[in-house]
Amino acid sequence: MDGAPGRVGILLGQPGGSFPASFTYDPEYLARPGAVPLSASLPLRSAPYDDAGVRAFFDNLLPEGERRRTEALARRIDPADLVGLLGALGADCPGAVSVLPEGAAPAKMPGRLGADYEALDEDRLAALVGEVAAGRPLGGRARFSVAGVQRKLALARDPATGRFLLPRDGAPTTHILKVEAQDGEHRGIVANEALCLDVFRRLGLPVVHAERMVIGVIQVLVVARYDRAVHDDLVARLHQEDAAQALGVPRELKYEDDAEQAGVGPERRGFAALLGRFAGLTRGPGDARLNLVHAAHANWLLGNADAHLKNFALLHDEARADSPAADQAIGFGFDLAPFYDVVCTGAYPGVDQTLAMRIGRASQWDAVERADWLLLAAQMFPGRRVGAGVLARQLDWLRDSAVAVLPEIDAAVADGVVTAIEAKPVRDVAGARLRHLNRTLGWSIPADTDALVHRGGGWAMS
Ligand SMILES: Nc1ncnc2c1ncn2[C@@H]1O[C@H](COP(=O)(O)OP(=O)(O)O)[C@@H](O)[C@H]1O
Numbered sequence: 001m002d003g004a005p006g007r008v009g010i011l012l013g014q015p016g017g018s019f020p021a022s023f024t025y026d027p028e029y030l031a032r033p034g035a036v037p038l039s040a041s042l043p044l045r046s047a048p049y050d051d052a053g054v055r056a057f058f059d060n061l062l063p064e065g066e067r068r069r070t071e072a073l074a075r076r077i078d079p080a081d082l083v084g085l086l087g088a089l090g091a092d093c094p095g096a097v098s099v100l101p102e103g104a105a106p107a108k109m110p111g112r113l114g115a116d117y118e119a120l121d122e123d124r125l126a127a128l129v130g131e132v133a134a135g136r137p138l139g140g141r142a143r144f145s146v147a148g149v150q151r152k153l154a155l156a157r158d159p160a161t162g163r164f165l166l167p168r169d170g171a172p173t174t175h176i177l178k179v180e181a182q183d184g185e186h187r188g189i190v191a192n193e194a195l196c197l198d199v200f201r202r203l204g205l206p207v208v209h210a211e212r213m214v215i216g217v218i219q220v221l222v223v224a225r226y227d228r229a230v231h232d233d234l235v236a237r238l239h240q241e242d243a244a245q246a247l248g249v250p251r252e253l254k255y256e257d258d259a260e261q262a263g264v265g266p267e268r269r270g271f272a273a274l275l276g277r278f279a280g281l282t283r284g285p286g287d288a289r290l291n292l293v294h295a296a297h298a299n300w301l302l303g304n305a306d307a308h309l310k311n312f313a314l315l316h317d318e319a320r321a322d323s324p325a326a327d328q329a330i331g332f333g334f335d336l337a338p339f340y341d342v343v344c345t346g347a348y349p350g351v352d353q354t355l356a357m358r359i360g361r362a363s364q365w366d367a368v369e370r371a372d373w374l375l376l377a378a379q380m381f382p383g384r385r386v387g388a389g390v391l392a393r394q395l396d397w398l399r400d401s402a403v404a405v406l407p408e409i410d411a412a413v414a415d416g417v418v419t420a421i422e423a424k425p426v427r428d429v430a431g432a433r434l435r436h437l438n439r440t441l442g443w444s445i446p447a448d449t450d451a452l453v454h455r456g457g458g459w460a461m462s
Pocket residue numbers: 094146147148149150151176208209223224225226227242310311340341
């Protein structure tokens with residue numbers, strides 16, 4: 001872990017198989033003042049952890065789906081072999097951890113921009129992005145691991161020149177490049193995500209910094225990593241974990257319906273878990289819950305059905321952990337990380353639109369009614385009974401965001417974040433959401449999705 005002089009512990013697996021894996025903290029690490037646990041689900045202790053807890057944390061560091069299969073097969077590793085895969089890809093992981101084979105030189109910590117990176121010229125960058133866009137594995141050149149299913153690449157970027165850099169010897173990356181697939185699936189997703197993140201920001205929510213670029217001929221969303229800190233020439237990793245890791249939920253149960261079917265209780269799935277135990281791990285649970293509920297409203301309004309447990313994270317704020325107020329800190333010194341991976345999935349009719357986390361009792365966006373919004377509101381007060389007036393106030397927050405969502409989409413278009421044509425699918429989805437609210441809550445929010453035409457500069461002209 002960046003900042004720790006020795007290793008944190010030892011992860012064991014059987015060659016070629018994922019069972020059993022165990023993780024044991026190193027006694028020297030445990031004895032270190034201020035040692036932090038890898039995860040809220042793996043508290044510091046000297047006894048080994050067995051497969052269940054270990055898999056949830058470590059498996060959640062790895063890519064998923066097709067990306068996992070291609071990277072594994074290119075290295076002749078069984079995609080189920082999590083220890084083997086981490087050994088190959090784990091030099092630069094989410095957060096402050098690096099996972100390296102025993103005997104390997106430690107990953108660079110921190111990285112020095114002037115010494116531990118190789119500048120990529122335009123052609124090499126375009127070639128690399130082209131490989132990723134085509135769904136081909138990166139082979140031996142890349143030793144980073146980023147979760148998720150979208151095609152992506154992790155690189156560093158020189159803050160002075162904006163040039164992209166390839167890390168050497170496991171030096172930390174600073175940016176994630178989400179690359180639009182070339183095979184036509186999820187067309188326009190880069191513009192879609194750039195717009196949704198921007199609307200989140202305009203609605204007052206904390207979001208990652210993202211920039212849209214065309215590299216070669218390929219659309220790329222370049223996202224600054226919130227789990228990296230760059231000071232002058234030095235790049236450091238910051239400790240973080242996603243909600244699946246913090247709650248000890250394996251990757252394949254990140255969706256609420258799947259978790260419920262597997263017998264996972266409400267304390268570890270859906271909004272009950274996110275607003276309850278997960279937010280409770282932060283130093284400011286009230287603020288975290290407020291942001292999470294506002295994000296739930298915004299995700300529903302923008303048609304993002306895919307806000308599952310791996311799309312929320314806790315970030316260790318070192319500056320604040322060292323402050324005098326940290327004595328009264330709650331949890332391990334974590335705060336809610338900025339929001340990321342906000343996409344209007346509703347713009348892709350082929351994609352399953354089941355809500356990753358139910359709103360009240362509703363699993364589908366168009367089944368959400370007043371009582372469901374109030375159930376979500378009640379989940380902000382875990383273990384407490386609150387008056388109807390307090391819960392009803394959240395309907396006012398929902399209404400504020402609902403009134404703002406189309407004007408903010410138009411403002412993003414006016415500012416050149418996306419073109420009007422690119423915004424249209426998202427705008428249409430948001431319009432349908434507003435009409436649903438008007439119908440079910442008796443509101444009369446303007447939901448005319450062709451409004452932009454009347455204001456000039458509309459669809460036909462761009
Ligand atoms: N800005 C960021 N800083 C640090 N980690 C990030 C950032 N954005 C995404 N991640 C990490 O990468 C993973 C995959 O990114 P995400 O945007 O969720 O892609 P996908 O669409 O494939 O799910 C996330 O689960 C998170 O761990």
